[in-house]
Amino acid sequence: MKKIMLLFGVLALLGLSACSKDDKPEKPKDGKLWGIIKDNQGQNLINYSIISEDGQAVRGAKVLIGDSLNAPFLNNILTADDSGQFPIPTEWVSPQSLTIDAPGFLRVTFLREVPIARQIIMHRSYPQSTHELKGVTTGHPLKDKDGFIDFSLVMSTMNRQDLLNFDIGKFVSPQTDKITVVGQPVELPSNASIPRQKESYLLPVTLEKPIYRLYFPEAGIQKIYASRARFPFKKVVDGFRNNVPFYELLNEFEYYGGTVKDLAVLEPFNSADLNVSEFNFTEKRNVTAPSFSADLVYVGVTVADMNGYMIPTDIKRLTSGQTLPLTIYQGHPVIVAQVLKRAAEFKVLNSSSSRLSAVILPWADSTKSPAEFMGLIADPVKSSDYGFTLEIPQSPATVAPLATYLLLSDIDEAQKTVQRTWEVYSKEWVSEVRLPNWPTPGAALKKRVEVSFVGSLNGENVDLGPKVIEAATHVTRSSADY
Numbered sequence: 001m002k003k004i005m006l007l008f009g010v011l012a013l014l015g016l017s018a019c020s021k022d023d024k025p026e027k028p029k030d031g032k033l034w035g036i037i038k039d040n041q042g043q044n045l046i047n048y049s050i051i052s053e054d055g056q057a058v059r060g061a062k063v064l065i066g067d068s069l070n071a072p073f074l075n076n077i078l079t080a081d082d083s084g085q086f087p088i089p090t091e092w093v094s095p096q097s098l099t100i101d102a103p104g105f106l107r108v109t110f111l112r113e114v115p116i117a118r119q120i121i122m123h124r125s126y127p128q129s130t131h132e133l134k135g136v137t138t139g140h141p142l143k144d145k146d147g148f149i150d151f152s153l154v155m156s157t158m159n160r161q162d163l164l165n166f167d168i169g170k171f172v173s174p175q176t177d178k179i180t181v182v183g184q185p186v187e188l189p190s191n192a193s194i195p196r197q198k199e200s201y202l203l204p205v206t207l208e209k210p211i212y213r214l215y216f217p218e219a220g221i222q223k224i225y226a227s228r229a230r231f232p233f234k235k236v237v238d239g240f241r242n243n244v245p246f247y248e249l250l251n252e253f254e255y256y257g258g259t260v261k262d263l264a265v266l267e268p269f270n271s272a273d274l275n276v277s278e279f280n281f282t283e284k285r286n287v288t289a290p291s292f293s294a295d296l297v298y299v300g301v302t303v304a305d306m307n308g309y310m311i312p313t314d315i316k317r318l319t320s321g322q323t324l325p326l327t328i329y330q331g332h333p334v335i336v337a338q339v340l341k342r343a344a345e346f347k348v349l350n351s352s353s354s355r356l357s358a359v360i361l362p363w364a365d366s367t368k369s370p371a372e373f374m375g376l377i378a379d380p381v382k383s384s385d386y387g388f389t390l391e392i393p394q395s396p397a398t399v400a401p402l403a404t405y406l407l408l409s410d411i412d413e414a415q416k417t418v419q420r421t422w423e424v425y426s427k428e429w430v431s432e433v434r435l436p437n438w439p440t441p442g443a444a445l446k447k448r449v450e451v452s453f454v455g456s457l458n459g460e461n462v463d464l465g466p467k468v469i470e471a472a473t474h475v476t477r478s479s480a481d482y
Helices: 002-017 160-165 233-241 246-252 467-471
Strands: 047-052 062-065 077-079 085-087 096-101 107-113 119-122 131-138 148-156 176-181 184-189 192-201 203-209 211-216 220-232 254-265 269-271 283-288 296-306 309-318 323-328 334-342 356-362 387-389 400-412 417-426 432-434 446-456 474-481
Touching: 077 085, 107 119, 131 192, 131 220, 131 254, 148 211, 148 233, 160 309, 160 334, 160 356, 160 467, 160 474, 176 203, 184 192, 192 233, 211 220, 220 233, 220 309, 233 246, 246 296, 246 309, 254 269, 254 309, 254 323, 283 296, 283 309, 283 334, 296 323, 400 467, 446 467
Parallel strands: 047 119, 107 417, 131 269
Antiparallel strands: 047 085, 062 077, 062 096, 096 107, 131 211, 148 192, 148 220, 176 184, 192 203, 192 211, 220 254, 283 323, 296 309, 296 334, 309 323, 334 356, 356 474, 387 432, 400 417, 400 446, 446 474
């Protein structure tokens, strides 16, 4: 696709250069770096085009050029037409913030944007999850009193951004279901399914939580992955009873296979039972951790890339310099996601503890040498009503900067919700970000600011937006609430 777009760009330039002298557009006046190119009917030839992730035009989007109303020039707020396009004003003569806002989408700002014709992809702003999917998992090789608990984790398939963010909530649901074990209440992740099993822990124990529950923000066809896994009952229970950190128990969980299904989630409440014996994991591949300090925790995740839909096949904690075999799904490209976090901040289901550094590479590339990570960074500091100070990370010389990315969210403490509202992109790694003063103020809620510095071993030059994540191999991030 990139080659095709480049070809069209070259042809367009050749077409302009082949015009007769009289047909050429006037050169910009002194101080004018860019301007509108018009055809013989006076129509603009160069436009921005705004589309959604599924390729639909975003109609009527409001566009602000600059940091505030009527600056750097008058009438600097435009409206995209029904095809999602808006023209480049002749007054736009220097790099400016470009902010786009549309109902149902995250507001997005591109810092120091120069006016060139390009396509902008906007992410939808989903409401809190409103559609439930639940059911039971079958196909487990159940055997009472064998010392193991067979279970499933049911989740949506993932993408590169999920892996780079390493949101533990994607693996283990933040919602919980309460069951009773030996007369004691126990809360388990809602996306776990545990068929009825009998084990012994001082006394006979029956463990059962057959129903999984998943939640989605909108109706549609969802691609679901249900794993088939098990863990040694007594060892894991002892760990929890002794307050062992969850990451120290990761290596006790073994994954053997599962199923991937496209399921229609169209109503507020939906049901689907899943047979997790559809495929088996029969191979392992070695992953080697780099050297790191004792205050850090390293986690390696092997992932099967199923035509862009990704499923985790194993997750293990490795010590400094350690090599471990991790399970893979043979016949599919293997990706290794590697994460470093401070041990003190590695708290499951604690979304405010987001500081991490991650590397995502094909397995073959990850084996050439232990991964080099970008350094962990301090939390963003609010320096003014619209400004934030950031710490630029230390980085390996092999990693080229791709972008600085900020995500702002509203925190409704009364409703216990976090709603994403605003994305900000910069082409460089920057130590300070100032948000444009959007003319319509938002709700007076507590804010969360997440900052990510994105890099790549490939040194690609990509358009700002979702394509940055597709090209990324490295990221370091942190967050703060204000």
